[in-house]
Amino acid sequence: VATEYHGGLWYDGRSFVPGTRWVSGTRLLTTPPADIDERVDLYGGYVVPPYAEGHTHWLESALADAYVAEHLRAGIYYVKDHDTAPSLRARMSLGGPASVDYVAANQGFTAPEGHPFGLFAQLVSAGILSAADAADAVFAVVSEADVDRVWDAYLRGRPDFAKVFAITGNAARQGLAPDLVPYIVRRAHAAGLRVSAHIESAADFAIAVASGVDDIAHLPFVSASDPESYRLADSDVRAAGVRGMTVATTLQWLDEGEPDVRLDVTRDNIARLRAAGATLVVGTDLFRVTARREADLLARYDLLSNADLLRAWCVDTPRACLVPAGLSDFLVLGGDPLRDFAATADIRLRVKGGEVLVPGAAAFP
Ligand SMILES: [Zn+2]
Numbered sequence: 180v181a182t183e184y185h186g187g188l189w190y191d192g193r194s195f196v197p198g199t200r201w202v203s204g205t206r207l208l209t210t211p212p213a214d215i216d217e218r219v220d221l222y223g224g225y226v227v228p229p230y231a232e233g234h235t236h237w238l239e240s241a242l243a244d245a246y247v248a249e250h251l252r253a254g255i256y257y258v259k260d261h262d263t264a265p266s267l268r269a270r271m272s273l274g275g276p277a278s279v280d281y282v283a284a285n286q287g288f289t290a291p292e293g294h295p296f297g298l299f300a301q302l303v304s305a306g307i308l309s310a311a312d313a314a315d316a317v318f319a320v321v322s323e324a325d326v327d328r329v330w331d332a333y334l335r336g337r338p339d340f341a342k343v344f345a346i347t348g349n350a351a352r353q354g355l356a357p358d359l360v361p362y363i364v365r366r367a368h369a370a371g372l373r374v375s376a377h378i379e380s381a382a383d384f385a386i387a388v389a390s391g392v393d394d395i396a397h398l399p400f401v402s403a404s405d406p407e408s409y410r411l412a413d414s415d416v417r418a419a420g421v422r423g424m425t426v427a428t429t430l431q432w433l434d435e436g437e438p439d440v441r442l443d444v445t446r447d448n449i450a451r452l453r454a455a456g457a458t459l460v461v462g463t464d465l466f467r468v469t470a471r472r473e474a475d476l477l478a479r480y481d482l483l484s485n486a487d488l489l490r491a492w493c494v495d496t497p498r499a500c501l502v503p504a505g506l507s508d509f510l511v512l513g514g515d516p517l518r519d520f521a522a523t524a525d526i527r528l529r530v531k532g533g534e535v536l537v538p539g540a541a542a543f544p
Contacts, residue, residue: 180204181212182533187221187511192494193486195225195515202507202533224511224527227489229256231496232470234396234427234462236262237281238308238316240270242467244541247278251538253469254510254526256280257500259462261375261396262287262295264315265336276532282339282501284375288326288363289344291319294352294377307466320355323362334370339501341367342396344377345387352379360390381411388415388424394499395419395426397464398448401441409441411448420455425499427462430476442480449482459483460496467543470496471524478520485520492523507533 181203188195201208201215232255237246250258260268260283273281289295299316302308308316318329343363346354354377355363367374368391375394376387387395399409419426433442449459463473474492477483483491498504508531514522529536 181208181215183211183215183218184221184226185218187224187226188515190225190227190489190493192490194517200226202530204533205507206533207505207507207509221511221528224513225515225522226509226511227516227523228493228497229508229510229529229531230254230461230470230474230492230523231257231259231500231502232462233259233425233460233496233499234261234429234464235470236260236464236466237271237283238263238267238302238312239466240267242541242543243271243273244539245543246271247273248539248541249543250279250469251529251531251536252526253471254523254529255469255471256508256531257497257502258282259340259500260284261342261377261464262316264312266315267312268336276534277536280500280502284340284342285336285338286316286318286333287342287344287377288318288320289354290321290356293319293354294344294346297352320359320363323359326359326363326366330366338372340373340375340394342375342377343387343390343392345383345390345392346377346379347382347386354383357386357390360386360392364391380408381415382408384411385415388418393422393424395424396462397427397429398445400432401444403439403441406440406444409448410444411451413451416448416451416455416457419452419457423456423458425458425460425495426452427460427464427499428473428477428482429462429464430473430482431463431465433480434476438480446480446482453487458495458499459491460499461488461492462496474520474523485517488520489516489523 185199258281299313344354364374373393376392377396378384401409511528513525516522
């Protein structure tokens with residue numbers, strides 16, 4: 180059973196090349212199989228891999244249908260959740276060809292009363308998160324013995340990667356003791372889990388790099404009053420590049436005002452990370468929005484070229500979501516996104532797991 184797609188221009192990671200592909204089950208073939216059941220003309224459409232969300236939190240199980248439908252409509256098939264309760268994750272009822280592919284850290288590790296406890300308390304009082312889910316969404320640890328005590332329960336929840344909160348530079352939002360971070364990283368790596376670190380400043384970034392994490396969950400949240408505390412050190416940037424680390428963008432705070440010195444420092448951090456060989460992934464860290472918003476923000480401030488942004492969104496970010504390459508998942512766009520990035524929103528056809536996908540109508544409230 181195979182379907183032929185002809186008349187399209189296929190993205191090869193750099194440019195679009197005319198060609199024909201065949202979908203057989205979950206495989207995308209470049210040579211025709213013996214039996215072809217159906218032939219589909221793509222009428223000159225631009226074919227790209229689906230987009231991904233590299234940093235989110237799906238904490239609202241009552242809105243699971245809306246989360247799935249909004250993301251599929253936006254062409255986002257893969258989602259990386261950086262902290263959630265395992266019970267809540269199970270209630271999202273994810274998976275299967277008609278849904279998103281979702282990976283999650285489950286509970287993150289932080290200090291007692293550290294970030295994100297304050298945020299979760301706000302979400303509980305706003306009625307967004309139940310007290311029970313909030314209590315199961317993060318581990319508070321101050322010692323290796325504390326980590327050992329919760330470790331088996333943590334692994335039983337089957338996390339896809341591990342999350343540590345490494346914050347030192349902000350008295351109001353503390354995270355793990357810096358000397359505890361490498362211990363959690365070692366235990367996670369021994370369990371086959373990659374590790375992502377929440378950071379806020381250049382000092383946090385340095386701790387995360389020195390601790391051996393694989394992924395940084397944020398670019399520094401640059402403060403206009405003290406921008407130099409958020410400019411990454413060259414040695415940390417080099418180490419991130421040498422180790423092929425990924426860094427999620429999460430620049431929603433740039434949206435809050437006019438471009439200023441915060442944008443200059445961010446532009447410099449991005450340029451040096453990319454030059455060193457680190458990989459940027461597109462992530463929002465926001466509720467009830469999709470990574471479309473983050474991609475638009477990166478385009479609007481010209482932080483990445485169209486070519487680099489497209490590659491970040493449909494190649495590097497899916498990879499960071501642990502999606503295997505060569506899947507029969509793709510989008511057909513009505514225009515060339517290398518010429519005009521807005522074409523990434525002009526989605527004419529969605530194929531997932533070899534099947535044409537029609538997203539549901541559910542929407543965020
Ligand atoms: Zn987050």
